[in-house]
Amino acid sequence: MAAKLQRVLDEISQQMRASTDWGEVASYIPELGEVRPDQFAISVATADGGLFSAGDFQTRFSAQSITKVFTLAIALGRAGDQLWHRVGREPSGTAFNSIVQLEHEQGRPRNPFVNAGAIVTTDEVLAGREPREALAEFLGFVRAAAEDDDIHINADVARSETAHGHRNAAHAHFLASFGNLKNPPEKVLGTYFHHCATEMTTQQLAKAGRFLIGTGSYPRMVSLDRVRRLNALMLTCGHYDGSGEFAYRVGLPAKSGVGGGILGVVPGQASIAVWSPGLNRNGNSKLGTEAMEQLAREMDWSVF
Numbered sequence: 027m028a029a030k031l032q033r034v035l036d037e038i039s040q041q042m043r044a045s046t047d048w049g050e051v052a053s054y055i056p057e058l059g060e061v062r063p064d065q066f067a068i069s070v071a072t073a074d075g076g077l078f079s080a081g082d083f084q085t086r087f088s089a090q091s092i093t094k095v096f097t098l099a100i101a102l103g104r105a106g107d108q109l110w111h112r113v114g115r116e117p118s119g120t121a122f123n124s125i126v127q128l129e130h131e132q133g134r135p136r137n138p139f140v141n142a143g144a145i146v147t148t149d150e151v152l153a154g155r156e157p158r159e160a161l162a163e164f165l166g167f168v169r170a171a172a173e174d175d176d177i178h179i180n181a182d183v184a185r186s187e188t189a190h191g192h193r194n195a196a197h198a199h200f201l202a203s204f205g206n207l208k209n210p211p212e213k214v215l216g217t218y219f220h221h222c223a224t225e226m227t228t229q230q231l232a233k234a235g236r237f238l239i240g241t242g243s244y245p246r247m248v249s250l251d252r253v254r255r256l257n258a259l260m261l262t263c264g265h266y267d268g269s270g271e272f273a274y275r276v277g278l279p280a281k282s283g284v285g286g287g288i289l290g291v292v293p294g295q296a297s298i299a300v301w302s303p304g305l306n307r308n309g310n311s312k313l314g315t316e317a318m319e320q321l322a323r324e325m326d327w328s329v330f
């Protein structure tokens with residue numbers, strides 16, 4: 027499989043680089059708006075310890091909402107199934123930052139991957155501690171999963187989002203008004219913006235995602251039972267209102283971020299990280315999605 031996988035990744039990378047439409051980089055976080063759109067990287071970490079890459083796989087990018095998978099894993103570790111009293115498990119059918127449902131459903135976000143849901147899981151991880159302690163736990167988890175200590179938070183990106191984070195602030199205050207935040211909204215938001223600002227290369231992200239494969243020799247961060255649940259949520263909710271389309275086209279559990287990254291999982295086989303900063307209209311990486319679709323087809327990878 028190794029030779030074929032490397033050939034497929036090289037082909038995909040070449041094809042993506044020849045693209046004339048890279049999509050639009052997110053500009054509502056000004057720091058992300060500075061990123062050059064014509065970049066592409068892909069990495070695959072296999073259950074048997076292989077690591078394959080093509081493109082700009084040494085360039086760090088902002089993981090953004092992909093970090094919600096790690097905060098969810100930590101929050102479930104802390105609260106167990108009690109967490110589900112505070113956040114649901116259904117696809118939202120709305121944009122990642124839509125606020126409409128939250129009022130209608132009385133402050134219980136649809137799922138842990140829309141912003142409101144991730145603000146709740148971040149609140150759970152914070153658990154009365156100082157943000158720097160919660161962030162140390164978060165970074166510790168990601169670094170241990172990736173077996174790489176050279177993973178950091180970009181303070182400029184966190185600052186940039188804080189300065190323009192009115193919509194997320196609205197979410198946090200809304201949650202607080204329904205009694206669904208245990209910590210002060212400003213503390214939760216600061217922690218949320220910082221974990222979103224974690225930077226990784228596709229190689230680091232693919233390695234960090236191995237704990238979702240379910241078998242193989244790498245740090246086992248959560249139980250296999252929980253791995254299945256995390257994958258189910260990634261499949262149904264990982265791409266917001268584009269989740270159905272992504273499941274149809276790619277057929278793998280995956281989580282996107284507005285920095286243009288996608289973390290995908292082939293249960294039992296591999297973890298995939300792809301990055302291209304230009305987004306489609308649902309706020310998911312345009313070429314990243316195309317690359318995942320092609321990889322899944324060529325390798326015959328699907329959960330269906």
Ligand SMILES: NC(=O)CC[C@H](N)C(=O)O
Nearest residue numbers: 090091122141222283284
């Ligand atoms: N989709 C995303 O990646 C969104 C994450 C971003 N930090 C936000 O809250 O808007």
